[in-house]
Amino acid sequence: MSTARVETSFAGQTLIIESGKLAKQANGAVTVTVGGTVVLVTACMAKKPREGIDFFPLTVEYQEKTYSAGKIPGGFFKREGRPTEREVLVSRLIDRPIRPLFPEGFLNEVQVVASVLSHDGENDPDILAMIGASAALLISDIPYDGPIGAARVGLIDGHLVANPAFGQRANSAMELVAAGWGDGIVMIEGEADQLPEAKVLEGLELALDTLKASKEIQIQLQKQIGRAKTEVKLKKTGQAFIDKVRSLALGPLNEIYNIADKGGREDAVRALFDSLTKDMAVYADCAQAGEEFSANDARGVFEALQYEVIRGNVFNRQLRADGRGLKDIRPIECEAGVLPRTHGSSLFTRGQTQSLGVVTLGTKDDEQLVESLESRTYRTYMLHYNFPSFSVGETKPMRSPGRREIGHGALAAKALKYVLPSKDDFPYTIRVVSEILESNGSSSMASVCAGCLALMDAGVPVKASVAGISVGLISDEKHAALITDIMGLEDHFGDMDFKVAGTRAGVTAIQLDLKIKRLTMDTIGRAVAQAREARMHILDKMDAVLPAPRKEMSPYAPRIVTLQIPQDKIGEIIGPGGKNIRRMIEESGVTSIDIEEDGKVIVASPDTRALDIAIGMIKGVTQEPEIGATYEATVKRIMNFGVFVEFFPGREGLVHVSELANKFVKDVNEVVKLGDKFKVKLMEKDEMGRFNLSKKQAES
CATH class of the missing domain: 3.30.230.70 (GHMP Kinase, N-terminal domain)
Incomplete structure (x- = not known):
């Protein structure tokens, strides 16, 4: 070669x-x-x-x-x-x-x-x-x-x-x-x-x-x-057979494609096809003409007739199968806060397409490791799209996500990515899940709308509301009709699925798939303009339910506080083998304490009191006690010459026996017990870094 x-x-x-x-x-x-x-x-x-x-x-x-x-x-x-x-x-x-x-x-x-x-x-x-x-x-x-x-x-x-x-x-x-x-x-x-x-x-x-x-x-x-192309031998259906199927099916199909309900329409189509193939003897005259045919051939002709009827209605009547005009959007219903224990939730319904959006807020521990050829990074935002078979009334085995689900989830994730707050402003890991509960076209764009509402319900400070819509195309050599908010039928028999998502300000995601060989820039421009018009309508519906992110987060979501410490103090907070940081987590009751290389400390807990305790402990390590200041102390050890107390988070000092009371103390145990709390005054820090404190000075 x-x-x-x-x-x-x-x-x-x-x-x-x-x-x-x-x-x-x-x-x-x-x-x-x-x-x-x-x-x-x-x-x-x-x-x-x-x-x-x-x-x-x-x-x-x-x-x-x-x-x-x-x-x-x-x-x-x-x-x-x-x-x-x-x-x-x-x-x-x-x-x-x-x-x-x-x-x-x-x-x-x-x-x-x-x-x-x-x-x-x-x-x-x-x-x-x-x-x-x-x-x-x-x-x-x-x-x-x-x-x-x-x-x-x-x-x-x-x-x-x-x-x-x-x-x-x-x-x-x-x-x-x-x-x-x-x-x-x-x-x-x-x-x-x-x-x-x-x-x-x-x-x-x-x-x-x-x-x-x-x-x-x-x-x-x-x-x-280049090699010579293989000649494709396509099986040709006989004209007599085509004419016979056409005579039996065309009239009923014209009636069926005036049924607005997806389920009723599909049942009628199925029943009609079954009647066409139940008794193949009705095509005996075609056999006599020397034509070979089968039920599968009938299916091909039947599909072509549906294609013809749907397109004819669009071109000649400006009418779609569910009775809508070319730019009409199906009825929209929006709800926020539909689930009691999730961090954020919503339900977005457009016609017979329905998405349940759910948001979960996590900590740094929940970030997703992403390894690629170029780098190793951690993902702090993800959107997962689930399409169970019941959403279209079918029974199929439950499997891990397929290519379609991964692709739809990635598109919806792009659509919402640009309105999310920065990690500095909102230090949470965000997971959005779209559960498709019903589907009749453009479920990925429903996921965008449901995901946005769920984020706002969770109190995520998004920059703007995001909505998405799909524009379709029905075309032939003479006509090119753009249709807004395509349903599954139009996706199947149409020429284009053009999805556009964005805010009132502009586009955040765009995806075009064609069944024809090309689309001109003029048609693309018209489709984008039509999508914008529809997007404004959907945003109005969403804003009527939840115009801005909630001020308060769910009580079940973790609270995260960040603070900056000197880099030379990182080792003191972590301690040998992580001893100090583990003690802080255990004693304060927080969920996690993470420290980054630049000294940024991230503390997470659903309990605000636990957060305050942990932050105080961290500050205790990173801040220096002030000479002459008075502190609340806890007795940690009792010696015959005095007591060692913790008077500052992570800091201990000595209260000498002579500084315990305004009188002579013969036995330290007669004055204090382990765990006792009292005020002390910091008198000095000696050249060895030891703290000397006084109980009697604090009480005078």
């Missing part, structure tokens, strides 16, 4: 795509290199179509090899295990733009695997993997209507930057990842710090312009080394 190499400029560096050296038994394989980051992407296709399915069986696996960054995996087994959250999200990032570019009806299994072989810590492998997936498919014999390019855009110090490095992205107010063609976009994933829609669109324009170069070099590579 011959080798080939193409290259183009990439953020001041060179992007190189090579093929013909590695993984030569795959249908297509490339390595994509920028700087010291190298990604191998392979594409393989099954020889025959998979039987008994009516969907395209594409799988995408992105894997980050720890050796690529010179690391050994943690844990007992010392090898890569199940995909990390990051790997799942990048797998979805690769999958979403290429999926619409395979032929309709193509049922051969296709697997794309992207492996990070080398990582320099500056150039993110995700964009390289997206480009590599398109290139591997393009040069292979797998039917694929590419190529597409990919690019990332950031907003750094007020300037848009194409494909910023990791170091630059830390200070970016926006991050957009887009994939597409020279004249349109097929996928968007992004987040922003409450930026105006105009700035987001400007970023997308730059992304579209930037990704062209990575698309063009794929065409060059294909010319050098």
